[in-house]
Amino acid sequence: MTIGAPLPRQDAAVKVTGAAQYVGDLEVPGALEGVFVVSAVAAGRIRSIDRADALTVPGVVSIFGPGQLGVTGPIEHWAAGQASMPMTDAEIRYEGQPVALVLATTGIAAREAAARLVVTIDPLPHQSSFAASLDLGIEIKDWAPTSTAVGSVADGLAAAEVTITARYRTADRHHVALEPSAVVARWVDGGIDLWTSTQWVFGVRAAMAQMFSLPPDKVRVRSGYVGGGFGAKGSTWPHEFLAVAASRAVAAPVRIVLPRSQTFTLHGYQPATVQELTLGARNDGTLTAIRHESWNAASVADDYVEHGSLGSRTMYACPNIETRDRIVRLNRPQPTFMRAPHEGPGMVGLEIAMDELADRLDMDPVELRIRNYARHDPTSGKPFSSKALDQCYRLGAERFGWARRSPVPAAWGPGGVRIGMGMASALMSTFRFGASARVTLERDGSTLVETGAHEIGTGVRTILPQIAADALGLPIERVRVSLGDTTLPEAGGTFGSATTLSVGSAVRIAAVKLKERLETLAGEPGLEPREYAEVLALHRLERVSEEGTWAPTREEGAYAMNAYGAVFVEVAVAPHDPVPRVTRCVGAFSVGRIINPRTARSQVIGGMIWGLGQALLEDSRLDPALGRFVAKGFGSYQIPVNADVPAVDAIFADEFDPHASPIGARGVGEIGTIGVGAAVANAVFNATGVRVRDLPIRVESLLQP
């Protein structure tokens, strides 16, 4: 059995040796390099563009201003990151919006000319402060309902013996993938040949086909290796459309590699949220009411709902639950999904509130959660496909040594350093997409898995061959994989933690069909892998190929599906340097069957580290006067460095989810990030007695003498 084996990353060597090719590395003869000039103001109208100085830079080929690329906006498409299309009119809707595109024979020339271009903008008043605009919050129609209600929270609160009401905040955060987004566009033979660092080649193809009125088969999209996406590369963004339009305009290939600063405004970020939570409970801890209202900052460029209250609809057994998500449209760049959207910010509110409740009830926080354990989805009433969260609480608490926690804040202090322990539950809705894959066996016994899925650093290049190898009884070394190309069988985007379960199921179906085909050819069941070549030779076949397609079924819709976790964190706060430092972190997860414990562990510990960033560092501060994000680089936008990352440990519940996918898996990718933020805040409370409700937790909050 290859499934369940801790196989190492198949692409590790090419990545660490630099052999892996990214879009920015491609040699493209005759390509022009493109650089955007972006607006420095958050609202206004472009009055003029003076090209004279920029055109004197040797190597400059063209400079396009608004309306000169032959495209019109907006674009309404499910795969587009935002409807608003920059450079189609003179209006400025957000800071950082492209206002001109410079093409030159070298990147240096393009950058120099871009710096010399004089764009005059008449500024207009703008509204970009989220904190000051909550009352502008509106509910919109979205893929999930923005409000739900079961029972009556008013009745639940009337029956409560204890209530907690508070406001919680999470910050604007940027994806900052190490590889900045890059695109090479070629308009050829009335069609598009596109390389782009995307998480979803088929999404890009569909959006491009609509934008340029082409049949999808005239659009080819390839992604190659993708140096991290985290959601920023999940949709099709204006720079990709505009690169294609530019290539069409100049009849040459065009490459655009976004400078780091533009990655802060051109392909989304996780918007700040404000969450208002009310919990009602009896003295024994039984929840009688949950109300969760969430607001997120959004853009006038398009709508984006951070469904902050999503987790509260499902997490705890409670007869009365009301939730609502609102957005506030502002003059800011468009937000988007970011690793662990929705519950990622949303569970911060719910899980700190639960800690506050446990404290008020003088009850162990794990005990409180077990007391309210949901055995079916309290909002939809559906049974869960599979859920082993109870195991997670137990395993995680044991591994962490939760029993040693003192319930009294600030109780211990060796050397004056206060040590605190905190925990939180994690939950993330399971996303599943239809997917197809082709598995081909060559006469020499080598096997190729082909599917239009993507390797963005999550381990897809290891998992998919592993699943095929398992079904065919081959060692993984015999299986190659080809990904990220719309000429391959169609798969969904690599996001929503859905690739292993969705594409993996398609690969398994294809591989099983292939095995059956070989057995049919051989005329006998139970064919040994070493006999495959013989069968092919006998039938004078160079190769045999099978396609597999998998899609979620309607019957499975009768189940509520989520990934779960329990996160335990220890923090230290020193009196003279009270910046909270996380010293230990243990996560236990219920995610269905583990296909590869090594890559799965790598995903969740990476997620937990990502969560430490949310808890303590990541904070894209928007200057409300200028309407711009202040940090536009790694110098000021801080993510954890190694020294901030303590021992991080992850364990998985033993589980097989029969309803989520034929391979028994749910999603692993994002659940690790959820819960960490709240667990750190709860540990800080346990250490210091200071209740912090805003993330990231800053030393400022812990400075009372």
Added chain:
Amino acid sequence: MKIFDYRAANSVAEAIAAAGPGSAFLAAGTEVVPALRDGLLHPDRLIDLLPLGLDGIERRDDGLRLGGLARLSDIASHPEVLASAPALASAIEQSGTAAIRSMGTLAGNLLQQVRCPYYRGAAPCNRRAPGSGCSVARGDQRHAALMPLSFHCAAVHPSDPAVALASLDATIVVEGRAGRRTLSLDQLYPAAGAVLGVPSVLESGDLIIALDLPAGRLPGRYAKIRDRSSFDFALVSAAGGLRLEGGVVVEAALALGGIAWKPWRCRRAEAMLVGRPWSADLVRQAVAAELSGATPLEGTRFKVELAIRAAATVLDPGGPS
């Protein structure tokens, strides 16, 4: 990036002669090269100083002499520095990353530009674009100064070593067109109220040859408070130490970082400490008095308490020495 001329200097005299309006000295370039790329520096000519050497560390009768182009990591690991100026070694060890410390020079460190995100991020900033306004006043203030240079600029000087050097009474040996002169650290940086966006008062052609650490100073310690555990500039830092006799402070040195456009030597606090019996409260009062002249922006108010804590760490006679 505009086209510029590159000259390697073979002697100090040659380096000074090659300098002029629009020229810039280049040491290891950890600061200069990113600044060129980010459009913060537009020189016509770069004068490479590395061929000059000037990177020795030598003991002299009256103290230690550190070459202006000495590598940060060489200074921090030097036995004489570790023995007589551990505050400096510690400040360097807590600066940047190993790669930056191995490349970066001492003079380059003292002359680095501010880290203010408005300056670095192409937002309105008087330092980068005189007259465009200081965004900090109405903007993000968390990393700004408690004691700003002037209403033109509220950025802090980012150097850690400079704070230690200030506490150690270091002097800077500068060679320029008019010959050689010696500056205190306080004299190296602009005087309060200045409107220029320059990191120091040095003029074109002024070369930092060396830094002198006088003998007999308190060795001191360095405490740096920062959001990340490593690879981060200080929110606030403190360098210094004290000497007690019978529980009474007889000598004290304290400099604070992260609160002003220059390392802030705390003469007033030192004077309050000396001659009094040491107590944690006394340290708190002395630092509070030192900072009482500050009129903090709302977003920097927390730095007062942070500075008190950082100072308490280095002025704790029971702490590690």
